[in-house]
Amino acid sequence: MGTDGRDTISSREKKKFHTGGVACDCTDSLMLIHVSQRRDMVSVVSLPRDSLAKIPAHRDPGTGEQFPAHPAKINAAFAEGGPALTVRTVEAMTNVRVDHYLQIDFRRFMDSVNTVEGVDVCTSRRLSDSATKLDLRPGRHRLGGGQALQYVRSRHVDASADLGRIQRQHRFLISVMHRLATGGILADPARAIDLARTVLGATKVDQGFTPKELISLSTALSRLSPSRAEFTTVPIAGFNPVIEGLGETLKWDEAAAKKMFATLNKDRTLTPRNSTVKPSDPPRIGVETAVRGNTLACS
Structure with a gap:
């Protein structure tokens, strides 16, 4: 879960990378990641931040006040009750x-990218965002921490909005896997532990997820070819009727989503063997096709 926490970003960095504004204390990036039992396949399903959710009944961790189950955007769950x-x-x-x-904020994201000495991304068209000031011409670009943050945050590049941002996040993740596989980072124990501690520094971790376990998992995933990773967004049926206080929310395609998550629970892939399906760029609501990582990677 990627939060919009920016308290530890300096004023200079906020100005340079346009990360200012007021944080909503919510998860603007939420991905469900399934690693196969054999650790030979990884499936990534993004859950758009504006998805209509039913927040379970809970007690406010700060005040102790009890709240009943209620509808809200999925990213509000973090603001109401944190990662739990x-x-x-x-x-x-x-x-x-x-x-x-894993819970990571702006600071740790930037520091993690800088720890691996940048990540390459590729684009076949110009990417320009009026809010984040991202401006990338067609081609390959090595992004440092601040510019990488602009890349994964941008949602005003075109009309695809958050779905376009999600697709760029998927492209970034496959590039991170490639960087870990080829940069010699995980082969160097000192650099590996430094990276793990950087990632976990602003991360709340449950069930004994230690730096060594994170390194072990990262090493296993870095050995996978891009075609052994698959990416998609939960199937979207469209927009819900406007709910007072929530504005526009996305409605999941319940039948398709149920089938997708049942597939993950069975430890099966979401894509056919040797799939060559390419993502639509820009993506569109109702066309949430699962694709292999090699279709997202730099060529």
Whole structure:
């Protein structure tokens, strides 16, 4: 879960990378990641922040006040009850058990990218965002921490809005896997532990997710070819009728989503063997096709 926490970003960095504004204390990036039992396949399903969710009944961790179950955007679960309530909400909506979670804010994201000395991204068209001031021309770009943050945050590049941002986040993740596989980072114990501690520094971790375990998992995933990773967004049916106080919310395609999450629970892939399906760019609501990582990677 990626939060919009920016308290530790300096004034200079806020100005340079346009990360200012007021944080909503919510999860603007939420991904459900399934690693196969054999650790030979990883499936990534993004859950759009504006998805209509039913937040479970809970007690406010700060005041102790009890709240009944109620509708809200899925990213509000974090603001209401932190990572624990976010996990409960995701589990209730997907029927998938969440064994571990990573929570990362702006600071740790930037520092993690800088620790691996940047990550390459590629684009076939110009990417320009008026809010984050991202401006990338077609081609390959090595992004440092601040520019990488602009890349994964941008949602005003075109009309695809948050769905376009999600697709760029998927492209970034496959590039991170490639960077870990080829940069020699995980082969160097000192650099590996430094990276793990950087990632976990602003991360709340449950069920014994230690730096060594994170390194072990990262090493296993870095050995996978891009075609052994698959990415998609939960199937979207469209927009719900406007709910007072919530504004526009996304409605999941319940039948398709149920089938997708049941597939993950059975430890099966979401894509056919040797799939060559390419993502639509820009993506569109109702066309949430699962694709292999090699279709997202830099060529």
